[in-house]
Amino acid sequence: MKKMILASTSTIYGSDYLEYLIPILKLHFKEVKTITFIPFARPGGISYDAYTKMAKKAFAKINKEVIGIHEVKNIKEGLLNAEAIFIGGGNTFELLNQLHQKQILIDLKEAIERGIPYLGTSAGSVICGLNIKNTNDMPIVYPPSFKGLRCISFNINAHYLDPVQGSQHMGETRETRLKEFHIYNDTPVLGLREGSWISIEGDKVSLQGKHTARLFKKACEAVELESGVLLDL
Amino acid sequence: MKKMILASTSTIYGSDYLEYLIPILKLHFKEVKTITFIPFARPGGISYDAYTKMAKKAFAKINKEVIGIHEVKNIKEGLLNAEAIFIGGGNTFELLNQLHQKQILIDLKEAIERGIPYLGTSAGSVICGLNIKNTNDMPIVYPPSFKGLRCISFNINAHYLDPVQGSQHMGETRETRLKEFHIYNDTPVLGLREGSWISIEGDKVSLQGKHTARLFKKACEAVELESGVLLDL
Secondary structure, three states: OOEEEEEOOOOOOOOOOOHHHHHHHHHHOOOOOEEEEEOOOOHHHOOHHHHHHHHHHHHHOOOOEEEEHHHOOOHHHHHHOOOOEEEOOOOHHHHHHHHHHOOOHHHHHHHHHHOOOEEEEOHHHHOOOOEOOOOOOOOOOOOOOOEOOOOOOOEEEOOOOOOOOOOOOOOOOHHHHHHHHHHHOOOOEEEOOOOEEEEEEOOEEEEEEOOOEEEEOOOOOOEEEOOOOEOOO | OOEEEEEOOOOOOOOOOOHHHHHHHHHHOOOOOEEEEEOOOOHHHOOHHHHHHHHHHHHHOOOOEEEEHHHOOOHHHHHHOOOOEEEOOOOHHHHHHHHHHOOOHHHHHHHHHHOOOEEEEOHHHHOOOOEOOOOOOOOOOOOOOOEOOOOOOOEEEOOOOOOOOOOOOOOOOHHHHHHHHHHHOOOOEEEOOOOEEEEEEOOEEEEEEOOOEEEEOOOOOOEEEOOOOEOOO
16 A cells, blocks of 8 residues: 655755654654665755765654665665655756666665655655656756656646746746646646645545645646645546 | 857847847848748747747848748758748757657758858757756656757856745755756856847857856856857857
8 A cells, every 4th residue: 555745845944854744754654663765866966975864864853764775785675675765856857867777766666556655855756756747857867768656647746836926037937837738748737835745545645734736637727726635636 | 150149038028029139130130031930849838820920920020021940841941941040939848859850950950050040049049059958948748869959069048047035935046956967967058147148150159138147167156257258168
């Protein structure tokens, strides 16, 4: 039975890394002692060690040990033996590219579908969708494919932003981009605001956190979903 | 001798499509009667016809006829016979993907290098760089490669935006993204603000328009370049 938390962001403004999620993570990881961390998305290009240190510090607050997957000799074995997995945010293209290079996409998908507790934040959430075509990241590396882990039946647009009223910038709004996506694609996309997350318990997929989320479907008006609602996409 | 204008944007706030560039375009296209327009980037997913209509309307002001490349029976011949070329903005991934599908990347590069007057705006400028890895667009389609036309020796980041002071959004600033790019890549990137453009006359590449531009090079501090400066990258 799948057991996943897919958060829009690791950090909300004015608080520490993962702080707002800690009460939820305490429950989510109740049965495990160690969490295997995948730091491949490297936010701002920081090192795997530096990134893993951030995760270690956050999870120490709830007495969980964090193991950086890059510290493990055999990555595939590391995943097979993981009690729980956390993929942090950063650049989605680089994350996907590394998962391809290390040939662990299938192992990862199998582990999640076997039901080990999974946490994704930002890129770590986006990667669980059908594909990464709704990332906001800059395509700084060319991955062999845009296909995601397909652990959920829709895509996530993380850090969803409402249009800035009165902006004089001519770049597209997030809503315009997501509508444009549906000219070429059918996949539903959930615009997940910072502070919201998706909870997955087996077949039960629900929206959690303090905000509504904006659902975009091909040839439909976008709709706002209330926190707590079940997602049947 | 190459003769190109690569603009950050087609439109600046509060004015019509291409309006701010019209005096420059009058000179740039002085010797030609017709301009072949490539509408493949489809901003917001609009049709090729609707997009071409916008270009026709703008260029009618300086008595130039615009031909949509999609209206031409043989696209390769259309390019070969073009007096001038304009590639408009929209989605860079879709633009590049279509240039691949229609197998006209080489024809386009040859035409530009032969010296027919070229105008690019936004995605139409980005595509002229070494690769499209500095686009701000959403990767809504997967092109066979990220390689650009390589008509200039650097990349352009169009619609360059300075960090928003006091923002509570946790998504990366443009500067953070461009610095992250240089963790994985060596190509210099010019952050071109809306209202600025690059003028290329043979080997003379210069910054034009009303703003400074921000130059990012690997392992260097970003620097502001004054309008009018020659670029030697």
